[in-house]
Amino acid sequence: MKISLRDITIDYDHLRAIDNLSLEFNAGEIHAIVGENGAGKSSLMSVLYGLNLNYSGKIIFNDNEVFWSSPRDAIQHGIGMVHQHFMLIDELTVLENIILGYEPDDALGFINFEKIQPEINALLKLYDINMNLNELVMNLSVAQRQMVEIIKLLYRNAKVLILDEPTAVLTPNETEMFFKTLRNFRLEKKIIILITHKIDEVMVISDHVSILRNGKLINSSKLKQTTKIKIEEQIVGKKLPKLNIKRGIIERKKVLEVESLKISTRFSHNQPIDLFIQKGEIIGIAGVSGNGQNELIEAILGVRKVLGGSIKYLQEDITYKSTRHRRIKGISFIPQDRRKDGLAIKSKVWENAININLNDKKFSIGPFLKKKSIKNYANQLINEFSIKVDSPNSSVITMSGGNMQKLVVARELSNNFPLIIIENPTWGIDVGSIAFIHQKILDMKARGAAILLVSNELDEIDVLADSALVMYEGKISNRIPKDIKFRENIASKMLSGIHFK
């Protein structure tokens, strides 16, 4: 079995997304496709699974030229994709989700669950997947949900599995389990196409790697014939700058002080929370997402109810102050979900270049906007943070994820506020943007900002933080100092959880 793309070209209005690209995918191979955001990975895949019909070129599947009229058509011919955002219904069971849309019903429209359950169980056994079919999807972890999406494709008899950033939501442990399953697919001669940003994982799991840049295929070769450094350079198109880590001075001046804080969350039995951040210091909060990090940030920002304790910002008690008050006083915030919390993505770039500083005389007089100077300011940010966008008048929604994130970072850091709260700043963005954003965060530290960095990526905390705390089920650990065993210490607390302190 083999599927090939021949001379694929995709043109959007005035943009060539894919330029005369040919690729081959073989059975029993894990084929990684890597590239920066906007390199054309998604466009290419959308052709393969029948979403994009406006392309020129050919798809050859088992020596026949094929044309899918829709994703449903593609899946009927054995090609399925798992998206980054899952398409599951929380209120249904795993089994119901799996068969949804392809129900094995009889002439009267009744579904024979008794008959289908053993069939799916056999599938699970074949690939050594552990899953309770009668559990409600809402009770599953993210990793399990992802597995449900994959089982869905297996049930529909997919021979080609396209996986879009599958490990972005997984912990190191879960990733390992996931790779085990992928290897089982490989044994069963499936074609596995893995779209990813994480080069380390490409090195571990893939057999073949193809690098895309600006819609062109830069290189496609067996993994053995290339190296990590080569791949990275091919992705970016130049050598990556090394992070310039200025250690700076940490002053013994507490910018943020959280004392015996109790927040209304499902973890409230594990509180209170204590922590402080000093001037010029980056405190990392590690832990698997969903262990109360988000709730802590919301409490600090004043959008979640505080039940007790206090939050002090530069000696001022802000526990019960409004979000507006806190932000104006000098708290910057870079949220994880840039599309929902960080930007108004349907608004224009210039409208997103300012928010809390709109009252600045530079940007408004009385009730009126000074549009021109806001646009100039936006232009300034675009240049300074090398954001790729047509103009300040473009809609944010037209930008790639990495550039959206750069816009958020640019807006929040340019205020030069004393306290910066950052939540997974590099989630799902490309290598080049990650390096850039990391450097900007370090620069802010060198300028004396106090930074709270919540991250699910151990690497990120390892590179940036001066010391770290681990959150587990709402509980927060003692400070873990940055020493030789920094990573190990964090990792062990992440796993042991309850036993720390």
Added chain:
Amino acid sequence: MQSKSFLKIFRPTIEIFYAFFSIFILIFLLLYLADANFSLAFKGFVNSSVGGRNNAYLFSTFSKMALISGMAIAALVAFRGGLFNIGGEGQLVVGGFACAFTGLLVSDFGFIGIIISIISGMLAGATWALISGFLTIYMGVPLLVGSLLLNYPARFITSYLVNHPFRDIQSGLPQTFLLPKNVWLPYFPNTRLDLGILIIFLVYVICLIIFYNTKHGYYSKNMGHSLSYVKLSGLPTKKIVFKTLALSGAIAGIVGSIAVLGIHHRFTDGMLVQPLYAWTGIIAALLVNLNLWFIPLAGFFFAAIYTGAAGMERIAQVPKEIATVIQAVIILFVVGKLGSLSNLSSNKGVKDD
């Protein structure tokens, strides 16, 4: 490959042809059922929407257009901020009554009286809208529900007021006394079109300025696009909500005032409810995809359809019910077509506002 390129080229043409064909058949069937003369009906439709002696019908379309556009702006102002204020009707009625009532009190002041009456209509409309905002923010009543439910008290309270305490008993109808002529909105020279349309135009221009050049317009737009972003950014959410609702309600109040001072010269029970101005306004706002620039066009379209259908009834003896169904068919057709067009254009990233 072959079938693909064939589809690509001919699909839009076939679609449009098909749509025209089906609407034509539908209307023909309806007219056939009603036993009406097709060409006479068509003539009646066109003549009474844009024709008439001395363009009289065109002016009546304009006068309707002012009211519908006004209500469309009122709805749009709120919708743009993500506030689903569908209580335009209540705000309109309350504004209309307040204006009629004040008009009677200040009728001696002439021009100043007109201004005072309109302002009181605005205040009443804004207050009514603010009540639903208050219920949403402090009581947790969803705005959609609160604003809708407030339509009923508005209607029945004013109904009570004109049926009992403020009724012009002589007239025999549930209505207030006729306003003295010096507080009527003046007509354009040699026409029966009052100056209300100018006032709505002024509102339109002011709203354009607010939308695109003020802090409030900026806040409100972003709030409509992402509430959580606005909240987390520390923008003054409550203030934006109340301001937006007050503006929306005040505009509805102005529309009510214009209907009173320009057209009816008194407040009659149900006069602002029956013609469905508020609901038509909401449809018009949605039709143009909340793009304020196109509101006058949408307003004219709906007004013309209404007056045209009425003309069909008058001239071709098409029964009123069938005329209304034809009206609905045309609206659905246009809404469907424009809807798909605007979807296409937003995909291409064309200016969204």
